[in-house]
Amino acid sequence: xxxxxxxxxxxxxxxxxxxxxxxxxxxxxxxxxxxxxxxxxxxxxxxxxxxxxxxxxxxxxxxxxxxxxxxxxxxxxxxxxxxxxxxxxxxxxxxxxxxxxxxxxxxxxxxxxxxxxxxxxxxxxxxxxxxxxxxxxxxxxxxxxxxxxxxxxxxxxxxxxxxxxxxxxxxxxxxxxxxxxxxxxxxxxxxxxxxxxxxxxxxxxxxxxxxxxxxxxxxxxxxxxxxxxxxxxxxxxxxxxxxxxxxxxxxxxxxxxxxxxxxxxxxxxxxxxxxxxxxxxxxxxxxxxxxxxxxxxxxxxxxxxxxxxxxxxxxxxxxxxxxxxxxxxxxxxxxxxxxxxxxxxxxxxxxxxxxxxxxxxxxxxxxxxxxxxxxxxxxxxxxxxxxxxxxxxxxxxxxxxxxxxxxxxxxxxxxxxxxxxxxxxxxxxxxxxxxxxxxxxxxxxxxxxxxxxxxxxxxxxxxxxxxxxxxxxxx
Amino acid sequence: xxxxxxxxxxxxxxxxxxxxxxxxxxxxxxxxxxxxxxxxxxxxxxxxxxxxxxxxxxxxxxxxxxxxxxxxxxxxxxxxxxxxxxxxxxxxxxxxxxxxxxxxxxxxxxxxxxxxxxxxxxxxxxxxxxxxxxxxxxxxxxxxxxxxxxxxxxxxxxxxxxxxxxxxxxxxxxxxxxxxxxxxxxxxxxxxxxxxxxxxxxxxxxxxxxxxxxxxxxxxxxxxxxxxxxxxxxxxxxxxxxxxxxxxxxxxxxxxxxxxxxxxxxxxxxxxxxxxxxxxxxxxxxxxxxxxxxxxxxxxxxxxxxxxxxxxxxxxxxxxxxxxxxxxxxxxxxxxxxxxxxxxxxxxxxxxxxxxxxxxxxxxxxxxxxxxxxxxxxxxxxxxxxxxxxxxxxxxxxxxxxxxxxxxxxxxxxxxxxxxxxxxxxxxxxxxxxxxxxxxxxxxxxxxxxxxxxxxxxxxxxxxxxxxxxxxx
Numbered sequence: 001x002x003x004x005x006x007x008x009x010x011x012x013x014x015x016x017x018x019x020x021x022x023x024x025x026x027x028x029x030x031x032x033x034x035x036x037x038x039x040x041x042x043x044x045x046x047x048x049x050x051x052x053x054x055x056x057x058x059x060x061x062x063x064x065x066x067x068x069x070x071x072x073x074x075x076x077x078x079x080x081x082x083x084x085x086x087x088x089x090x091x092x093x094x095x096x097x098x099x100x101x102x103x104x105x106x107x108x109x110x111x112x113x114x115x116x117x118x119x120x121x122x123x124x125x126x127x128x129x130x131x132x133x134x135x136x137x138x139x140x141x142x143x144x145x146x147x148x149x150x151x152x153x154x155x156x157x158x159x160x161x162x163x164x165x166x167x168x169x170x171x172x173x174x175x176x177x178x179x180x181x182x183x184x185x186x187x188x189x190x191x192x193x194x195x196x197x198x199x200x201x202x203x204x205x206x207x208x209x210x211x212x213x214x215x216x217x218x219x220x221x222x223x224x225x226x227x228x229x230x231x232x233x234x235x236x237x238x239x240x241x242x243x244x245x246x247x248x249x250x251x252x253x254x255x256x257x258x259x260x261x262x263x264x265x266x267x268x269x270x271x272x273x274x275x276x277x278x279x280x281x282x283x284x285x286x287x288x289x290x291x292x293x294x295x296x297x298x299x300x301x302x303x304x305x306x307x308x309x310x311x312x313x314x315x316x317x318x319x320x321x322x323x324x325x326x327x328x329x330x331x332x333x334x335x336x337x338x339x340x341x342x343x344x345x346x347x348x349x350x351x352x353x354x355x356x357x358x359x360x361x362x363x364x365x366x367x368x369x370x371x372x373x374x375x376x377x378x379x380x381x382x383x384x385x386x387x388x389x390x391x392x393x394x395x396x397x398x399x400x401x402x403x404x405x406x407x408x409x410x411x412x413x414x415x416x417x418x419x420x421x422x423x424x425x426x427x428x429x430x431x432x433x434x435x436x437x438x439x440x441x442x443x444x445x446x447x448x449x450x451x452x453x454x455x456x457x458x459x460x461x462x463x464x465x466x467x468x469x470x471x472x473x474x475x
Numbered sequence: 476x477x478x479x480x481x482x483x484x485x486x487x488x489x490x491x492x493x494x495x496x497x498x499x500x501x502x503x504x505x506x507x508x509x510x511x512x513x514x515x516x517x518x519x520x521x522x523x524x525x526x527x528x529x530x531x532x533x534x535x536x537x538x539x540x541x542x543x544x545x546x547x548x549x550x551x552x553x554x555x556x557x558x559x560x561x562x563x564x565x566x567x568x569x570x571x572x573x574x575x576x577x578x579x580x581x582x583x584x585x586x587x588x589x590x591x592x593x594x595x596x597x598x599x600x601x602x603x604x605x606x607x608x609x610x611x612x613x614x615x616x617x618x619x620x621x622x623x624x625x626x627x628x629x630x631x632x633x634x635x636x637x638x639x640x641x642x643x644x645x646x647x648x649x650x651x652x653x654x655x656x657x658x659x660x661x662x663x664x665x666x667x668x669x670x671x672x673x674x675x676x677x678x679x680x681x682x683x684x685x686x687x688x689x690x691x692x693x694x695x696x697x698x699x700x701x702x703x704x705x706x707x708x709x710x711x712x713x714x715x716x717x718x719x720x721x722x723x724x725x726x727x728x729x730x731x732x733x734x735x736x737x738x739x740x741x742x743x744x745x746x747x748x749x750x751x752x753x754x755x756x757x758x759x760x761x762x763x764x765x766x767x768x769x770x771x772x773x774x775x776x777x778x779x780x781x782x783x784x785x786x787x788x789x790x791x792x793x794x795x796x797x798x799x800x801x802x803x804x805x806x807x808x809x810x811x812x813x814x815x816x817x818x819x820x821x822x823x824x825x826x827x828x829x830x831x832x833x834x835x836x837x838x839x840x841x842x843x844x845x846x847x848x849x850x851x852x853x854x855x856x857x858x859x860x861x862x863x864x865x866x867x868x869x870x871x872x873x874x875x876x877x878x879x880x881x882x883x884x885x886x887x888x889x890x891x892x893x894x895x896x897x898x899x900x901x902x903x904x905x906x907x908x909x910x911x912x913x914x915x916x917x918x919x920x921x922x923x924x925x926x927x928x929x930x931x932x933x934x935x936x937x938x939x940x941x942x943x944x945x946x947x948x
Contacts, residue, residue: 194526199752354747362737
């Protein structure tokens with residue numbers, strides 16, 4: 001079985017057969033995979049599914065399989081951030097979202113590939129090798145949650161969790177033609193998510209339909225006392241599954257259609273906006289003047305935080321250890337061997353940006369720019385309900401095309417990072433194709449107003465057939 | 476007397492206080508009661524810094540910190556702010572310490588001490604909260620140990636670092652400041668100073684207005700005094716030989732009583748401080764009035780009250796108010812007997828005996844000291860016997876009444892003394908003659924005989940008076 005099935009479809013099939021059978025069929029598909037999306041398949045998946053058949057779990061995800069990004073802690077299941085430095089690390093605890101999923105009856109299939117420590121846009125920097133795009137195995141699936149997007153697109157899992165620090169859910173969702181949500185900062189607990197840049201990132205759901213995203217958000221969202229940045233506020237995401245955009249005010253920021261944008265992408269996105277107009281929404285151009293500084297601000301903040309977050313990987317307590325004649329030599333040898341190129345580059349740059357004499361010039365300035373970018377969103381979203389723009393300026397690029405040119409890779413994040421700086425929610429939904437490759441429409445909302453963007457995305461999906469197209473792996 | 480500080484000594488102290496009376500650690504729910512337990516048994520993903528774990532501030536720790544800040548007459552910050560102090564060390568599981576940087580919880584306070592020449596105000600620059608790292612341990616000596624072991628039980632314990640202004644002019648003043656600080660913390664009931672590592676001291680010291688030197692690894696108050704004495708002497712000698720004191724950090728070698736250079740300014744770490752993104756600021760300014768209400772009467776106020784309420788000597792009031800336990804003990808005793816007698820017996824006698832035995836006032840019962848004082852005041856036993864009863868209780872236990880009986884301490888009846896005096900005079904005609912001839916010392920011989928006859932139970936002063944009265948009759 002290699003098909004796209006949504007949660008309701010899976011539930012029907014469980015009724016007809018069993019959760020065990022469903023899980024088994026996904027495991028079989030994974031076994032034949034050619035895309036290297038999974039890093040580890042959980043050897044207890046079938047056992048869990050059998051347990052659900054036996055106990056008659058009534059949770060919203062009872063028996064529904066899901067794939068988890070390699071940086072979300074899972075008890076007894078290797079969690080390495082696709083880095084050699086965490087080789088062999090098996091967390092003794094579950095992330096908050098994993099506890100929630102287990103309680104809801106979800107069956108974890110395994111862990112998915114990613115750019116090392118979520119630092120990338122292509123899933124090429126993984127110590128497990130690159131994940132391939134199911135639409136064209138010569139191309140990247142996007143990143144950093146490339147594995148999570150690719151396995152959903154390839155029918156190897158109906159749902160997955162990724163994490164989005166600067167676009168890491170939305171980018172691969174766009175490149176792989178699936179739906180991906182970056183929730184408002186604080187909407188989903190980060191407890192158990194291995195930090196890359198903690199002030200920017202959120203765990204986000206990925207699926208083939210908007211409805212599944214809403215169902216998944218109802219499971220993983222909400223307050224957690226173990227994450228001080230999580231916000232205590234009630235929301236029912238499935239309430240948003242209404243087909244109605246009449247009167248919806250859409251803002252279209254010019255700055256998101258800037259230099260280097262692919263013509264096919266541009267057309268697909270404008271066609272989508274046109275579709276909204278046809279369905280009764282209105283649009284106008286909005287200005288977000290600080291967008292051009294967002295990328296620099298984002299990278300300085302992310303790298304600064306990363307340089308500190310990744311300091312704990314010293315070979316002392318877990319993961320890789322390369323022995324040395326004293327502790328400091330052991331730690332530096334471990335880090336020299338354990339971290340890949342891109343991770344080292346970001347640790348070095350981040351350390352530099354925080355150093356005495358440079359701190360004000362880089363880190364502090366980046367924080368000030370962040371405030372300005374945030375104000376851009378506040379201003380724009382005061383006038384309109386949502387913003388729409390291309391998720392990525394181009395469709396998926398070729399494997400190896402940009403890996404040796406970090407700057408051009410960073411530039412690919414131009415439309416996604418401002419959202420993380422501002423902390424607002426944003427969803428990427430399939431809106432067409434450019435040169436046969438999927439294009440993602442990004443819908444950005446006000447803080448904690450996920451329901452408006454979900455409703456907009458749902459309405460679009462119900463009135464178009466982009467999401468019904470299948471990649472070669474599935475077709 | 477004015478102390479003119481001939482060497483231009485300036486000392487500032489940084490004191491780390493572990494708030495071990497909190498039930499849980501600063502950022503997680505792990506128990507703080509680890510002191511007798513196996514290594515690495517009071518740990519969780521948070522205090523082990525496991526990937527993905529996040530800190531959550533312990534609100535009670537913030538309350539304790541505010542209490543300390545207010546007791547030190549500090550201003551309290553509007554909202555809490557934590558920073559990361561980045562450096563690598565095996566006892567630091569996250570590769571950074573979560574601490575407070577430019578917004579300490581408390582700042583600009585003061586502590587009053589008994590200085591070289593009377594009362595002296597020592598400024599408190601700041602008091603900030605931070606987490607304790609783990610501890611490196613060795614089996615046997617470092618050299619012989621087969622490896623370094625890391626115990627993370629201590630990791631994440633709440634520390635308050637109290638930084639003073641460089642206002643102390645001698646090691647003695649530094650010692651007095653530390654004693655006073657300990658006394659205040661003791662009153663606040665925020666820590667148990669007897670536990671290992673509960674208070675740790677770093678000292679900054681300069682002479683003749685020169686650069687300051689930081690002395691680390693001081694493990695006791697006595698050690699602080701010794702380290703400072705040595706360091707001041709070293710700096711003076713170095714300057715006398717034409718040397719120049721440079722900014723540096725030195726390590727105190729307790730065993731040898733010397734300081735050794737660790738690093739100079741050029742080698743100082745760049746800690747790359749930045750705000751901790753995982754903790755949100757917590758507004759605390761509004762809590763100040765409530766916290767103020769929880770502050771107990773502090774040592775200075777208590778001392779003044781003791782002076783006026785009990786009319787006791789200031790020296791006694793000071794001694795009685797250093798430890799809150801002693802102050803409470805005294806007040807219970809003063810309610811039963813003359814407060815002035817109580818002051819002498821508790822401050823001078825009992826405290827002396829307790830110090831000698833390295834124990835504290837918990838080892839003695841209020842009722843017992845009240846009974847002893849009463850027996851002395853009723854003239855039933857001598858003061859000397861009272862002291863003897865205290866010693867017996869401390870060393871062997873027992874009740875005052877029983878000890879009086881078993882040791883035969885009741886003062887003997889007057890007629891027995893009178894009889895002994897009569898006999899002694901009759902038996903010592905030469906001594907009597909010598910005394911009458913002007914040899915004062917001969918009297919001692921006769922009094923000695925009286926004491927011998929009463930087996931020492933007579934009061935020597937009384938016996939002397941009786942002998943004199945009889946001879947002069």
